[in-house]
Amino acid sequence: MPESRRRKPKKPTPSVNANQTRRSRPPSPPWFGGLILAFFLIGIAYLLVYYFSNGGVLGMEGLGGWNILIGFGFVVIGLAVSTQWR
Template identity: 40%
Template sequence: MPKSKSRNKKAVYTPPKKAQEVKLSPRWLAPTMVAAWIIGILWIAVFYVTNVASVRVPLMTDLGNWNLGIGFAFIIFGVVLSTRWR
């Protein structure tokens, strides 16, 4: 019976590739990310507290419910920045 060709051939040894460089995130990324989260949460919290207490904050009163969009925009911006963090 003839021998199979696959048994006779062995894979040639190839040395492992050198380790890739570790990419570091910029120094400003983490503080900006955390600051965006905190600003977003505080913006929404202040908006709700001023509505419940009927306190008039000039900018927030004029924006109305757009304050929620602004707060969530800051939070989403922080999440987007967190995807770039290494």
């Protein structure tokens, strides 16, 4: 039975030029952690006020079920901002 040819392993190709160095990004400013916490706390507080008042707070009455989306929206924005923290 004939034997198949053996393949030579491929040599890795450098994706970055040897002369270029990768610069690390500077750390986040000190207020960035507070911004993350603020988004989380605003979202949670909004949801708690909505649930405990049964939507009876002025301005929340007309929004109905959108109040849940607004509260979770703040929490999701806080998560998105937290991924950029260094």
